Amino acid sequence: MNWKGDVYTSASSNMASGTSGFGFCLPVTSFLLILLLCVQSGGSQKKKENMLAEKVEQMMEWSSRRSVIRMNGDKFRRFVKAPPRNYSVIVMFTALQPQRQCSVCRQANEEYQVLANSWRYSSAFSNKLFFTVVDYDEGADVFQQLNMNSAPTFMHFPPKGKPKRADTFDLQRIGFASEQLAKWIADRTDVQIRVFRPPNYSGTIALALLVSLVGGLLYLRRNNLEFIYNKTGWAMAALCVVFAMTSGQMWNHIRGPPYAHKNPQNGQVSYIHGSSQAQFVAESHIILLLNVAITMGMVLLNEAATSKGDVGKRRILCLVGLGLVVFFFSFLLSIFRSKYHGYPYSFLIK
């Protein structure tokens, strides 16, 4: 979870610069708050209800316009923090401005939008739950007030009482997939949201484009379709699949390892993972290349023996092939040996 650390540092540095700016703001707002509270406590029960109805109405109106309500400091205090409330609010604290360079925030925002939309357009939509967002650049005071120093953070504000520990979404561990968020919300508020992802059209469009491109090509060359029967092309494609799989690209796809590891102490970059249970992306690329080289060597050896032509050329071809096979295989073996501790054999290269 490196990214979290990065976010943390960047956000906290912002925080430091921000503190001085908002220092004077705080008394004002707290004064306002006290004023607000006074008004409320002074008012009768009826007034309270009126106010609640007003708030709910306002929230509904906003959320009908946009599924995620944008909040600044004042709005946040009025609608999220201050009682009376009879609705739950989910707040995403984030920093979406481009100058903050928080790529995680953007991804989290997308997931959050998906979730909010699924709630907004579901049949169960009610005024019991609202989705809001507070951006650091619009409501830094809120961040300060809640002692928050990393973004993004998801929090749930229950209708009654203060948020507890479990009301902060455990982003580090669970991640921010909207399904997980929905599960968390169901846990906190008893509102079940079925996440409906808008079908990802980009993939479909890309596929359609590809198909039409290929179709167009075929149509243009309809008089000369020989190239479909080109075995080399097909063999290449097959080998690509094979190489991708044997070098563990599927593992990368599922586990999502980092590209390489940089040692924070001395800044050394290691491309090969030390354990046999894991691998880096860079490592799998290296292995892929080695595999390709060895296979090419084998093919060359064969070519050298079967092709016609100049003997000298074929000899060179043969030696090159042999060299490829032997050298790269021993290299591969040495990498394997370094990863698989206790493996006794090696060849040429230790």
Place this chain on the structure above:
Amino acid sequence: MAEQHTVTDGKHKASTNAGGTLLGNSRPSAVGGGGRGSLSGGLTQPAGWQSLLSFTILFLAWLAGFSSRLFAVIRFESIIHEFDPWFNYRSTHHLTTNGFYEFLNWFDERAWYPLGRIVGGTVYPGLMVTAGLIHYVLNLLHLTRPDLHLHLPADTGTVEPGGGATGRLLHRHRPGYISRSVAGSFDNEGIAIFALQFTYYLWVKSVKTGSVFWAIGCCLSYFYMVSAWGGYVFIINLIPLHVFVLLLMQRYSKRVYIAYSTFYIVGLVLSMQIPFVGFQPIRTSEHMAAAGVFALLQAYAFLQYLKDRLTKQEFQTLFFLGVSLAAGVVFLTVIYLTYTGYIAPWSGRFYSLWDTGYAKIHIPIIASVSEHQPTTWVSFFFDLHILVCTFPAGLWFCIKNINDERVFVALYAISAVYFAGVMVRLMLTLTPVVCMLSAIAFSNVFEHYLGDDQKRENPPAEDSSDEDEKRPSGNLYDKAGKVRKHVSDQEKAEEGLGPNIKSIVTMLMLMLLMMFAVHCTWVTSNAYSSPSVVLASYNHDGTRNILDDFREAYYWLRQNTEEHVRVMSWWDYGYQIAGMANRTTLVDNNTWNNSHIALVGKAMSSNESAAYQIMQSLDVDYVLIIFGGVIGYSGDDINKFLWMVRIAEGEHPKDIRESDYFTPQGEFRVDKAGSPTLLNCLMYKMSYYRFGEMQLDFRTPPGFDRTRNAEIGNKDIKFKHLEEAFTSEHWLVRIYKVKKLENREPLDHKPRVSNIISKQKYTSKKIAKRKRGYIKNKLVLKKGKKSSKKAV
């Protein structure tokens, strides 16, 4: 133990026989691969020499393959490994004692208590029937003593523990000779891989010849495969794919039509005879591709028939219209039927093969199995060594000289390599094709480099021609033969490469292959020959300690508990408890009921009193856990614990929450910093009960867990509803007895004592006054106050 020796004798006979049947059958295919190419063999009597040579080499290869699988027997003893084999053993035992029909109707009330399990209908019986048959034949021949049947599974097991679960194929390669020995296992996969190979071999043969005979043979072999392993779905999808691609490539022929039609119909009917499969072949999506291709093939054949009756122009339009219409109709029908519910959609297990993130989110129990993890390049290399780099070359040659059968090989290779990439376990299906293709690659090389530069008197094309029918790889050799002729035309060019280069190439290649052989032996002996039931540890001086805790504990259960007690454990150990201890289990490795497993997981991860309620409702008498903290065994229950929590959370999200078991920093730790929920859950308490008193080493504090390298956080563990019943020598297995309900619940706390009551002991004032004396002007000490105060 003395008896053990005599039995061992009989067993070796039996294992040889079993090996013979298993491997002997694979021989025809191997001959197909290896029969050709004895380059210098054709000096005097080509046929005689050749067959003698090939026979000898095959025999030696088989012998080597067989003996490498005996590592485990020699190192340890003849014992069944792992987990699933114990169930297979138990059901084989049932089969041999009670007969086949009794076996089919077997309702096992000893598993999945209180639900029970219908074994006959939920098992692939191929393995048990095979083992039962061997046992029967041996009995018939009076080879063995009647009590052999107890050991028989172990015998068939010995055929392949070496290849073990990953089914590594021993690939022996000599100049021009390719032979393989198929690894079996007393796990289903053992015979399944052989069946898979044989089915493919027969399929290729039937496509080549177009004879119904071979197609029927293929169906029978397919039937055997279906009866043995769920992986048969791979066949029923790959063969239609082959046919489909052949149609696309316009390689349709009557042979294909005959082979596929016969195969599909007969194979379908046969596969439905297995009770576990039942109507699945016509009701589930996994089998729909085969049906669709069948329909398409019929339409295609019909149009081909019309071809003779129509003019060319008419036919062209009709043909494209017809074929696309047929394809569309088939596709829409399948979709319609799926929607209306006649066809079950893809099951999660298969779905997770395509959408690789699926299992992790939706089915934790599938994701929790280590065999279902994706494959790193290291495990590819570990299992296949040099083959992993040379088989693409074989594939290249195959595609460059494509024909009907090589299409099949190529498809097989590509699909198998994909599946192997997604799941470690499916490496099993990949290995045969990898061996075949790299054999092609190597033999191509040797073909050109090994031969002397002398002219060959008789181009051996004619003896290859009768053998090359046999197998795709064998088939390559008709190409090779042609090349040979070709080369002999080019004699000068051939000689031009020079003997030096040739011998260098040959030497190096042989060296690589030798390294491969050495590697395989090493892997077999080190990685695949430890029977996980018995652990071995090595001292500094290289001597070996055998840790036999598992069997010790199971034997204890068997001897010291009443016959019908219920033992709760995590599902991994279900089969072993049933097989070795012969006691009723709650959950086992056949993970058919997720909610039941989740209930056990919940009991393990809740605190003691909540767990006691669950255990009460499930009638649990004993709880068995595996604890590796003393010897540093990493596969213990605390390390698996998060999966228990996850699975329990899936079913009981209100009561169990994974986040409770982590520290606020998101770590899973067992020391003082660990989360209190973890430190008080049943699994933790059972694992570390009285562990705090134990000092393993002078360098470490008492209660130091070697597996997790931490001093445990809760050393003062007391049980209320459980008591320790048994702990094995190295603490590896701990068994707890669940106490019956108390007659009267004792209070957790001391009865409340109030000062008033104690002081109100009535005493007559008069007497009290009279008896008690007092000191005048006694200094009174006031508690809780400081005598001197500083000025504020």
